[in-house]
Amino acid sequence: MSVVELHDVVKRYESGAEIIDALKGVDFSADRGEMVTVTGPSGSGKSTMLNMIGLLDTPTAGVVCLDGRHVTDFSEDERTEERRSELGFVFQDFHLLPMLTAVENVELPSMWDTSVDRRDRAIDLLRRVGLGDRLTHTPDELSGGQKQRVAIARSLINEPDILLADEPTGNLDQDTGATILDEMSRLKDEENIAIIAITHDEQLVEYADRVVRLVDGVIRT
């Protein structure tokens, strides 16, 4: 069964008199252990689609399912809980908190949760992305590739089913991007998760199991 499904999802933005259909009926699904890249020109609705899957935004029409459960009508708080337990995010510009060390940044999603201690998993994840010797470094002491690896470790701290990546290699040079993609692909298999990445990067497309092309809010295959 697909871990994430979109059925006929429509997202309409209204700004003043202008009505923009960012998504015009998108059907999409992804399975565990699969890396799917979503490509398309800017303004095609890639980010909007990722926000739908990531439960950061709600569709105007259509259905979103995670692990077979309807989450379309979830309240803001329910969606937060879903993100907390099922989803991991990696952003183009890393979005690490500057005053926290690498380990603390990885622990961040569970930092407020006193019921679990994820320190050990955080250290383990950082070791697995090759940052075992950078645990107590703050982001400004790390290179771009290292920051993105910290971000990937952070996205996996809650043992998610789905990792969502928004231009994960966008701010990295070719070689660093390649190592990051190797890393992601390996972790995808180890953790048995679905990775959905949106990108312009042809390199990322090479690593993908499947490529979905989005043009003007519609999927072209």
Place this chain on the structure above:
Amino acid sequence: MAWRNLGRNRLRTALAALGIVIGVVAICSLGMATVALEQQATSQLGDLTNEVTVSAGADSDTDGVTQEQVEEIRSIVTDAQVVPQKTNATTLEARNGAEARVSVTGVTEASALYDLTEGEAPDRLQSGALISADTADRLGLEMGDPIEYDGQLYRVQGFIQSEQSFGFGGGDLVIPVSGLSEQTYYDTVTIIASDGEAATAIGERLDTRFNTEDDERLSVTTFGNQAQVGGFLDTLSLALMGIGGISLVVASVAILNVMLMSTVERRGEIGVLRAVGIRRGEVLRMILTEAALLGAIGGLIGTIVSFTVGMILFHLITGDATGAFGWASLRYLVYGFGFAVVASVLSGIYPAWKAANDSPVEALRG
């Protein structure tokens, strides 16, 4: 976490804390100044506050307090000294021709009413006279010199300290009560209680004993309803606290601004927190904690500074810096600190709420 967030922009944090420090210092030191003034005023007015003054009432048959009434007062007031006095006025003339208009008080228990700069006030004034120091100075009188009043000669036994308390400075000439024997009645009876509260109680007892609703035989005045000094101090303290309050409001606005700025600046970051599943309540709590920490730091520094300022104020006003250690003044430090934390948290509520309820998508977009 909140602590480190504050550490990120040290200058801004320091300025915000400075705002709170100023607010706290303003409210604390003004409060402590009031306490110091109050202590000083009470100690200066102490002679008056514990006195009850009795004179003939509006509906009295006589133009004074009778001997019988004095006896009755004595029987009612057993826990305080009762000092009946007769008063008159005269002009004293010195050998060198200098003249001085003085009020004449006939009293037996002179020691209860007068402090002397020289000589000793007798418990029972039988023959000599006491005269205020400045009048004696003017008339060139010295100890042992005779003073004539109503055909009687009195030897100067002591000099009354001038302005020993306001309202009583004009005692001027004090002679034995026998010297005013042509006056049948006492003009005033002063009762000296142990303190202001006892004086008020005595005043009320006398009032109910001698007077009814529409028949005032004796006019009983206590310091409490005589002078509005207490009320004045209250007003003063309120005004000072008002000024302190305004500065704290200004400080609160500064905190509001700082918290708002820092949440706007960190919008994207808060968006990330929300995206990775941090609950709205947790974001709210984080920012409120930052505000509370800011308030606590500012409050703590402000309290320490205020305490120093308070000691200086006490030293200047009452001449005793240790007065600042009293609870009456220390409590303003507690108020100041409490207010700093409360004001900070209150100022943090809006930015915190705004940050927590921002849409993560919008926030991430920046």
